[in-house]
Amino acid sequence: MCGFAGSEALSSIARLVGLVSAGAVPEAARPFVFGARLFALQKAGGGIRPIACGDVFRRIAARILAGNASRQLSPFLFSNRQVGVQAPCGAEAAQLAARRFAAAASEEDVVLKLDFKNAFNTIARQSFVEGVSSRVPALLPHVWAAYGAPGALFFGDTRLASSAGAQQGDPLGPLLFSIAAAFLRTRVLATLSADEVAAIRFEAAFLDDVSFGAPAPVARKLLDAFRALGPGAGAELNLGKTEVVLHQSAPPTVAALFPDVGAHLSLQSFSLLGAPCGLSLAAAGAAAGEFCARQARKVSLIGRVPDPAVAFALLRFCGAQPLGNFIARAVGPSAAPALEVLDAAAAAAFEEAVLVLPPPCLEVAALPARLGGLGLRRVAPLALLAFVAARAAATPLADKLVAPGLVEDAFAADLSSAIARFTVEFPAAGREAAALVSERAGGAQKRLTALREQEVFDRILAAASLEQRAR
Numbered sequence: 421m422c423g424f425a426g427s428e429a430l431s432s433i434a435r436l437v438g439l440v441s442a443g444a445v446p447e448a449a450r451p452f453v454f455g456a457r458l459f460a461l462q463k464a465g466g467g468i469r470p471i472a473c474g475d476v477f478r479r480i481a482a483r484i485l486a487g488n489a490s491r492q493l494s495p496f497l498f499s500n501r502q503v504g505v506q507a508p509c510g511a512e513a514a515q516l517a518a519r520r521f522a523a524a525a526s527e528e529d530v531v532l533k534l535d536f537k538n539a540f541n542t543i544a545r546q547s548f549v550e551g552v553s554s555r556v557p558a559l560l561p562h563v564w565a566a567y568g569a570p571g572a573l574f575f576g577d578t579r580l581a582s583s584a585g586a587q588q589g590d591p592l593g594p595l596l597f598s599i600a601a602a603f604l605r606t607r608v609l610a611t612l613s614a615d616e617v618a619a620i621r622f623e624a625a626f627l628d629d630v631s632f633g634a635p636a637p638v639a640r641k642l643l644d645a646f647r648a649l650g651p652g653a654g655a656e657l658n659l660g661k662t663e664v665v666l667h668q669s670a671p672p673t674v675a676a677l678f679p680d681v682g683a684h685l686s687l688q689s690f691s692l693l694g695a696p697c698g699l700s701l702a703a704a705g706a707a708a709g710e711f712c713a714r715q716a717r718k719v720s721l722i723g724r725v726p727d728p729a730v731a732f733a734l735l736r737f738c739g740a741q742p743l744g745n746f747i748a749r750a751v752g753p754s755a756a757p758a759l760e761v762l763d764a765a766a767a768a769a770f771e772e773a774v775l776v777l778p779p780p781c782l783e784v785a786a787l788p789a790r791l792g793g794l795g796l797r798r799v800a801p802l803a804l805l806a807f808v809a810a811r812a813a814a815t816p817l818a819d820k821l822v823a824p825g826l827v828e829d830a831f832a833a834d835l836s837s838a839i840a841r842f843t844v845e846f847p848a849a850g851r852e853a854a855a856l857v858s859e860r861a862g863g864a865q866k867r868l869t870a871l872r873e874q875e876v877f878d879r880i881l882a883a884a885s886l887e888q889r890a891r
Contacts, residue, residue, distance in 0.1 A: 433477070440481040443561030450565060451572035453478055456587060458575040472573060472588040481562065483591040489556050490595055496555060500602035501821060504627035505594050511693045512810045513817035514624035514631070515750055518697045519829035520822050521622035521633035522687045527667045528674060531622070531690065532632045532639040534646060535661035535682075539628040540597055541585035544654035547600035548586070555599065563596070584654055594627055601625065604653045608645040616641065621823035626693055628655075633822075636674045639664065643678070658682075665690040695750030708747050708755035715743045716765035723772030731773035736795050740766035744799035745806055749865075752807025753838040759800035770796065784880060791877045802869055804842050805853060808835070809865035812856040846875045 439445065445453050456472035463469050490506040503510030518531065525531075545567045552563045570583040586593035605625075609617055620642075622633030632642055647657050660682040666674055667687055675684055689696070689703035694711075696704035719739055725731040740762045747755050767782060777785060786801075787793025799806075843850025849871035856864050 436477055437481045437484070440478055441485055441562055443563075443565035445565050447569075450569070454566040454587075455572035455574065455582075456589065458573050458580075460575070470575075474587060474589050478566070479589065479591060482566075485559055485562055486591045486595055489559050489592075492556055493595065493599070497598050497602060498820070500605050500625070501623045502598045502602060502625045502627075503817065503821070504625065504629075505598045507817065509810065509814040509817060511626055511695075512749060512814035513821060514626055515692050515695050515697050516811065516814050516818040516829065517622055517624055517821035517826075518631065518633070518692045519699075520818070520826040522665075522690075522697065522699055523829045524621075524826050525633070525667055525687055526635075527669045527671060528635050529621075529633065529667060530636050530639050530670075530674065530678075531665035531687070532634070532642060533663040533665065533690075533692070534630040534632075534643075535658045535663075536628050536630075536650070537656045537658045538585075539655050540593060541588070542654045542656065543585050543597050543600045544652070545584060547603055547653050548596040551599035551603055552596070559592075563592070566590070566592075567596075597627060598625075600653060601628070601630075601655070604646075604649060604655060607649050608642065611645045611649075612638070612641055621826065622821060624821045629693060631692060636670075636677050640677045643681075663690075695747065701754045704751050705754040705758065708751050709758040709761070711747055712744060712755075712758040712762045716762050719743065719762065719765040720769055722766075723769035725773050728774045731769070732794075735766055735770055735773075739769075739796065741797040741799045741802070745802075748799055748803040748806035749810035750807075751803075752835070753804050756800050756803045759803055763798040763800050766796065766798075780880075783876070787873055787877055791873060797869075802872070804838055805849065805868040805872060806865055808839070808853045808856050809868055811835075812864050846872050848875055 440453060453475050456474040459471045459473065461469045461471055494506040497505055498507060503514055507513070521529075521531065549560075549563060549567060552559050566587075570581040571587060573580040573582050586596045590596075616638045619638045620632055620634045622631070624631050630646075632639060634642070643657075643662070646655075647659075650656055659680050662681045663683045663685055664675075664678045664681050665685045665687055678684065687698060688700040689698040689707070691697055691707060696707040698704060719735070722731050722734045722739070725734065740759075744755075744759045744762045748759060770785075771777065784792065785794040785796050786798045788795050788797075839850060839854050842853065849868055852864075852868055852871055856868070
């Protein structure tokens with residue numbers, strides 16, 4: 421194809437991708453088309469982290485197939501509480517549902533957070549091949565060609581056989597893993613009685629991060645069932661990293677049920693999927709502070725980049741707002757002081773690598789280019805809007821992850837007053853945010869942010885002199 425150009429090359433690539441999608445790859449070529457080259461990266465604490473880079477045409481084909489199959493399998497996966505595939509705002513929904521359970525938990529209730537050993541690389545291929553065959557047979561030719569025989573991994577002149585797990589970097593990997601995990605969940609729940617299954621009042625799986633909220637005896641049975649049945653599916657529990665979250669007034673008998681897990685945490689200050697989910701807003705703010713301090717150290721390194729254009733691009737697309745938005749959406753106003761540290765690190769890095777701006781100009785620089793700014797958004801002023809937008813988008817999904825009646829969480833109590841304070845300064849954005857609390861709509865963060873930025877721009881313009889406006 422190297423000698424082709426234009427539409428002829430595109431046509432040839434399309435035919436090749438079509439053949440790979442259909443699994444029409446000769447067996448002799450499969451180790452190379454569906455294999456990967458390994459690169460060894462050194463871990464910070466010592467040891468080697470292998471990174472697999474597969475064939476680009478295989479990845480294109482798998483990406484196309486993954487999109488179609490994920491939409492088709494979405495109802496099946498969500499019926500198994502999987503929110504890591506084809507579930508917009510799945511992480512936020514799981515976190516919101518966990519907070520609701522924590523707010524209503526009794527002294528006998530626990531949150532069980534399971535951790536699996538290298539799950540993606542060890543899940544039994546037979547599990548997801550059988551699942552594909554029964555649930556989405558159109559995908560089977562490609563999956564069988566890729567995983568029906570041990571794959572080939574190349575490290576220098578050494579060829580290694582890969583016979584378990586989804587290949588690293590395969591766009592179908594999360595979907596295939598989720599299919600296998602869904603069948604494992606079915607077998608686990610079959611070991612419980614109907615009353616015990618009904619006692620599970622919170623459940624969410626974000627790929628291999630699986631959590632349950634239930635009475636302690638039921639959670640113990642779940643732990644034992646996953647421990648017994650998981651290895652047969654290639655999903656072995658890592659008890660040292662598995663956690664159980666207890667009510668602050670839990671009797672000693674509850675903790676005594678879990679002597680083998682890695683940690684006993686409190687419902688006041690636990691986290692889920694990297695975000696604080698406990699009952700204590702102070703603990704959430706402290707956890708956000710630790711996160712932002714780590715990220716601020718990374719952002720400050722951008723100031724040492726010698727090329728100002730590269731430093732500017734890194735700050736705009738990898739700086740404070742992109743890094744802190746996750747915590748802002750999860751924690752909201754409680755995280756604002758921590759997020760200010762991240763904003764300050766980004767501003768300092770900009771001044772070190774690009775140029776020094778007086779404070780009024782920094783506010784303009786935070787505006788988007790369409791309003792004359794540089795697009796260096798600060799995350800702390802947007803924390804409330806990000807949080808409200810995330811809750812609005814995640815609530816319909818969160819409703820299905822918890823038992824009926826669990827509707828309030830600790831973070832909601834402070835939300836109305838926070839919106840009221842925000843509305844005093846930014847009326848249009850504040851009114852829109854207040855409406856979103858009950859609207860339950862997705863895609864709102866961009867709209868809310870645009871409203872606030874327009875209000876900031878109008879305020880700056882109104883206060884500017886004629887000379888400043890001319891500039």
